[in-house]
Amino acid sequence: MSDTGYGDFEFERRFWVRDLPRELLDASPALIVQSYFLADEGYAIRVRVQASSVTGLVLTPALDELALLEAYADRIDLCAITVKGPMNEGTRYEAERELDVSVGLEMVRRGGARVAKTRHSVWLGEDGWVIDTFAGANAPLVVAEVERGGPVTDLTIPSFCVTELTSDPRFSNDALAGRPYGSWAPRYETELAADGPRFLQSLGHNHRQEPE
Structure with missing residues (x-):
């Protein structure tokens, strides 16, 4: 959600990554598991739980989303429910509300199709980026994302970003929940x-x- 006068809209651009410089990855990324109760043509209702810092986690296709949730359930410290609209060239409606962690955990356990990923945060030039490495059925997908408080224009795109995914609906998390990468x-x-x-x-x- 933007607090810069745009209301409940997010502004982001997303990129497909093949070879990520290891020095960009911190040792304790966040672990995110999210469940989609609705995902249809860009409209989505999502519950997300997050452990803000995990160490020693190696993601593989065999380590599925629910197994990850249960392995780190006692580390979950954030939870939110989000309503999203379709993406339009880097702009998407998003209304979010924080939930009680125990309620969020049960909703993700009992809810719809899941997506799990680790998230590394890094500052590159003038922008903060997040790098998501997907687990389970969406492995080996890696996506780099930059978000601003307004439209993401005149962007310096790092060399490890192979191609842009912003307007490709197949790569939204809600689409990946139903049709894994x-x-x-x-x-x-x-x-x-x-x-x-x-x-x-x-x-x-x-x-x-x-x-380089």
């Missing part, structure tokens, strides 16, 4: 090789960093 990852790699990377051109000038 792991089931179509090879097809996407083939598509990317054929079509090449794409970046939004409607939000100012993109500044692409070159690999």
Whole structure:
């Protein structure tokens, strides 16, 4: 939710990552598990629980979302329910309310399709980024995301961002809950090789960093 005069809207851009520099990853990322009670054409009702700091966690496709939730249930310290609307070139309606952690845990356990991921936060240039590494059925997906209090224009895009996902509805978390990335990852790699990377051109000038 934005507090800069835009009301219940979020402004973000998201990118597909293949090779992430390890030095960007802190040793204690957040663990997020979220359950979708509605996910249809960009409209979503989501309950998210989060452990703000976990260590020594190695994500694999075999480690599913519910197993992760139970393994770290006693570390969960944040919970919220969120209503979302469809994405429109980096802008999306989002209304969020914090919940009691014990209630949120039970809702995620009992609720709809789940997504689990670790989240690393890093400051790059003038922007704060989060890097999500997905677990379970969505492994091996890695997504880098930048969010601002207003439209994300004139963005410096790190070199590890291969292509932009902002306007690709397949990569929203609510879509991934119903159609996990792991089931179509090879097809996407083939598509990317054929079509090449794409970046939004409607939000100012993109500044692409070159690999070192």
